[in-house]
Amino acid sequence: xxxxxxxxxxxxxxxxxxxxxxxxxxxxxxxxxxxxxxxxxxxxxxxxxxxxxxxxxxxxxxxxxxxxxxxxxxxxxxxxxxxxxxxxxxxxxxxxxxxxxxxxxxxxxxxxxxxxxxxxxxxxxxxxxxxxxxxxxxxxxxxxxxxxxxxxxxxxxxxxxxxxxxxxxxxxxxxxxxxxxxxxxxxxxxxxxxxxxxxxxxxxxxxxxxxxxxxxxxxxxxxxxxxxxxxxxxxxxxxxxxxxxxxxxxxxxxxxxxxxxxxxxxxxxxxxxxxxxxxxxxxxxxxxxxxxxxxxxxxxxxxxxxxxxxxxxxxxxxx
Numbered sequence: 001x002x003x004x005x006x007x008x009x010x011x012x013x014x015x016x017x018x019x020x021x022x023x024x025x026x027x028x029x030x031x032x033x034x035x036x037x038x039x040x041x042x043x044x045x046x047x048x049x050x051x052x053x054x055x056x057x058x059x060x061x062x063x064x065x066x067x068x069x070x071x072x073x074x075x076x077x078x079x080x081x082x083x084x085x086x087x088x089x090x091x092x093x094x095x096x097x098x099x100x101x102x103x104x105x106x107x108x109x110x111x112x113x114x115x116x117x118x119x120x121x122x123x124x125x126x127x128x129x130x131x132x133x134x135x136x137x138x139x140x141x142x143x144x145x146x147x148x149x150x151x152x153x154x155x156x157x158x159x160x161x162x163x164x165x166x167x168x169x170x171x172x173x174x175x176x177x178x179x180x181x182x183x184x185x186x187x188x189x190x191x192x193x194x195x196x197x198x199x200x201x202x203x204x205x206x207x208x209x210x211x212x213x214x215x216x217x218x219x220x221x222x223x224x225x226x227x228x229x230x231x232x233x234x235x236x237x238x239x240x241x242x243x244x245x246x247x248x249x250x251x252x253x254x255x256x257x258x259x260x261x262x263x264x265x266x267x268x269x270x271x272x273x274x275x276x277x278x279x280x281x282x283x284x285x286x287x288x289x290x291x292x293x294x295x296x297x298x299x300x301x302x303x304x305x306x307x308x309x310x311x312x313x314x315x316x317x318x319x
Contacts, residue, residue, distance in 0.1 A: 005140050007182050007316065008190035009068045010289075012282050013060035014273060015048035015159060015175035030167045037172050041248040041267075045166060045274035046174040048159045054084040055106045057177035058157035062114060068181050072116050073149035076138050077107035078124040078131035078156040080277050080306070085125050110155065119153070128306025129244065130198070131278040132156040132178055133314050137196040139182035151183035156278040168307075169209045171246050171275040178279035189289065191316035194299070195231035199223050204309040216250065216305055221257055223311040224303065231315045235260055238315075239298040240288060244280040244305065245270040280304065281314075294318050 019027075021042055025034035048057070058077070062069060079085045088104035107121040127134040132154065139152035157177035160166060166173045186192070199222065204215055228235060235258040243251050243265060251265045269276075269283040276283055281302045288294060298318040305311045 004184060005143055005182060005193045006184070006186040006190040006319065007136060007180055007193060008187045009065040009181045010178070010282050010286050011061045011064050011180070012176060012178040012276070012279050012286065013057045014046040014276065015057070016052065017047040017049060018044055019047060020044055021172060024166060024172070029165055030172065031165055032167060032170060036170075040170065041270050042172040042274055043271040045172045046176065047166065048175045050162055052159065053087065054079065054157040054159045054175075054177070055087055055109060057159060057175065058106060058110060058155050058179070059113065061157070061177040061179040062110065062153070062155060065179060065181065066114055068187075069114065069116065069153040072119045072151050072153040072181070073146065074120045074122060074139070074142055074152045075107055075111055075116060076122045076124055076135040076152060076154050077110060078127070078135045078154070078278060080125070080128050080131055080156075080158045081160070082125055083161065084158050085123055106157070116153070126308065127310050127312070128308050129275075129278050130304040130306040130310045130312035132281060133196065133302060133304050133312040134198065136182060136193070136314055137198065137312070140193055140196065143182065143184060150185070151181050153179065153181055155179045158277040168275070169212045174274045174276045176273070176276035176279045178282035180282065186319050190319050191300070192319050194315040194317055195227055196312070196314045197223060197227040197230055198310065198312045200308055200310050202308065205307070207309060212307070212309065215309065217253060219309070219311045220254060220303065220305060223313050224254070224258065224301065227301070227313045227315060233299065233315065237299055238301050239264065240294070240300040241265045242281055242284045242288060242300055242302045243267045244303065245273065245275045245284070278304070278306075
């Protein structure tokens with residue numbers, strides 16, 4: 001169990017263009033039909049304008065919490081798509097053959113632009129949609145091993161390239177970013193980190209969409225059971241489950257398996273925002289906080305699944 005570490009200052013940013021599922025299907029931005037997407041709970045999603053980068057989204061998420069991030073000892077900057085981990089020009093690399101254009105790291109830019117001079121910079125990728133939860137785990141591990149450190153800024157940001165299909169594994173995707181701070185001292189509205197866990201099965205890295213969906217329930221069940229064991233909790237001890245924005249039937253099944261009341265399962269931003277890559281937990285947690293339904297002492301399970309294949313979860317306690 002992780003003692004005396006807290007997470008706060010949740011913020012997110014979405015692409016500027018909001019599109020209805022009907023319009024995106026008509027424009028060829030989906031593999032599935034609009035009817036199938038709506039049956040899964042999706043209605044709208046967000047895309048970046050052509051000139052907006054994933055880094056622009058990251059800055060938009062960090063800017064409102066810049067004061068809280070000031071003096072951070074580290075930045076963990078997570079991307080799902082490898083191309084979002086480089087701000088350099090592919091054209092300049094091909095013209096010059098100089099690989100420095102493949103190493104224009106967004107985490108370095110963020111450190112400089114927000115004057116986080118004392119922070120070490122870490123880029124995290126290859127954890128797909130679980131990247132934000134992965135960044136929380138890394139931040140907690142660093143704070144545990146660095147006794148003089150006080151806080152770590154965690155950021156995730158991704159946008160699909162122009163002309164991409166905005167659907168993955170039967171989920172409608174939005175471009176977006178999220179940010180938060182992991183620290184030793186609780187602030188108003190903070191959550192204590194109780195446990196984190198990850199499972200990876202690299203053998204499923206090239207699984208088809210159907211195979212990915214087929215593996216979801218067995219691995220998510222295993223992930224949740226092992227995370228609860230780490231936290232020395234039972235499923236009945238959970239007050240809320242904050243999920244990713246995927247087909248809303250999935251957690252109806254999992255809630256039944258764990259005997260969790262479906263009213264405790266929160267994915268309220270799914271219809272309006274779709275699956276915002278690694279940022280879903282932050283969107284849904286923010287909506288839950290704003291609803292005023294969380295009480296001090298409430299325990300929340302955050303879960304994500306992503307390509308790789310990766311499954312990650314975190315348990316928080318409201319303080």
